[in-house]
Amino acid sequence: MKDQTAVIADDHALIRQGIRQILTSAGLDVVAEASDGLEAIAMIRSHRPALLTLDIAMPYSRGIEVFGEARRWSPETRIIVFSGMTSTGLLSELAGAGADAIFLKRDELESFSASIPKVMSGQRILGPGVRDLLDSTSSIETLTARERQILNLVAQGLNNRDIGARLGVSAKTVDNHRTNLMRKVNVHSAAELLALALREGLLDTNRET
Known part of the structure; x- marks a missing residue:
């Protein structure tokens, strides 16, 4: 060298x-x-x-x-x-x-x-861009199974009431989970959540959740 x-x-x-x-x-x-x-x-x-x-x-x-x-x-x-x-x-x-x-x-x-x-x-x-992406990945790994379910359903366009009906829980419970998962992955809107889910391959549109 x-x-x-x-x-x-x-x-x-x-x-x-x-x-x-x-x-x-x-x-x-x-x-x-x-x-x-x-x-x-x-x-x-x-x-x-x-x-x-x-x-x-x-x-x-x-x-x-x-x-x-x-x-x-x-x-x-x-x-x-x-x-x-x-x-x-x-x-x-x-x-x-x-x-x-x-x-x-x-x-x-x-x-x-x-x-x-x-x-x-x-x-x-x-x-800086790489650090931000890898930090987001670390956050994704901390999501619970229920938060991942809700992430998938939010990304499919369902609102809190529809998600609650699908999962058999109240809209308020869904809202709490949704708030927690958005805080963990540091996004502030459903659009940002969808972009993150697509980028990370988190959507499972073939599975009933």
């Missing part, structure tokens, strides 16, 4: 150009760019850079596969992952696999820029 070298892997030329400018400003020498997964793996094997910036969704090889190959061929390379996807399962998998930093593409560039010296010194960083 060569000190202060970097490889950029992203299938969008404009994004690669922006990342190159940031890395160069941080004192890194960008030695190669890759526009697809297979090219990224080849560049990692060839250069064994100090830093790899990796788009998680590229043609020919999924980013998580490129990540694994990078760890195999150049285990000392620091890896900063960018994701346009908000799947908490994927983000958790990357964090658990040892990504040095993970950012959503919607995160501010300043967060990425500020992370570079920290990552190069051995710190692990989660961008």
